[in-house]
C-alpha cells in the first residue's frame with residue numbers, strides 16, 4: 687500500500703497558522719532575491735509550477751537536464767534557507783546534518799506536478815521533508831517503480847510529509863490544487879517546500 691510504505695510519514699497540521707505565516711514572510715525575501723521561474727523540462731515542456739530554491743544548491747531544469755547548481759539561472763547565488771524552515775527539518779528529519787537545498791514550488795490556478803521520483807541527489811539515504819502552505823493539493827503516491835497501484839491524499843496548509851527509507855524513491859505527484867481553498871497567500875495558490883541533502887551532485891543527464 688503506497689501510503690503505508692515504510693518511511694512515508696505525514697504530520698497533519700504540524701505548523702500552526704502563526705508558524706505558517708512566519709514561513710511565508712521569510713519566503714518573500716527568498717523570492718525577492720531569487721525570483722520564481724517557469725522551468726522547462728529536458729523534453730521541452732514548460733512546467734505549470736513556478737520554482738526557485740534556497741540553500742547551498744538549487745534544483746533547476748532546462749533543455750540540458752535536471753540538476754543541482756550553486757546559482758540561480760539569473761546568475762546570483764541562492765539565498766540562505768530561512769531559520770523558520772530549517773527548524774522544521776530539525777524537528778522532523780531525524781538526522782543531524784542540515785539540508786543543502788530547499789526547493790520552493792508555487793502552484794497557481796491549474797498548476798500540477800506529474801508523477802516523478804526525486805533522484806537527482808547523490809545520496810538517497812537522507813530523507814526529504816516537504817512542507818505544504820496555502821491551497822489544498824491532491825498528492826498521489828505510487829511505488830519505487832513506475833506504474834502499479836497509487837493512493838491519494840489531500841495535503842493542507844501546515845501539513846508536513848517526510849519521505850525516507852523505502853518511500854524515498856517512490857513515484858509521487860500533485861494531480862491538482864483546490865485554488866482559493868486557503869487564505870494564507872493573499873493571491874491564492876500553494877507553496878510547497880522540499881528540503882533535501884544533495885550530497886554529491888549528479889552530473890547533468892544528456893537529454
Ligand code: MD6
Nearest residue numbers: 804814816847849860878880
Ligand atoms: C508537492 N512534492 O507537494 C510536490 N517530493 O508539491 C514533492 O515532489 C515531494 O512532497 C519528495 C518528497 C516529498 C514531496
Ligand code: FE
Nearest residue numbers: 802803804858
Ligand atoms: Fe518530489
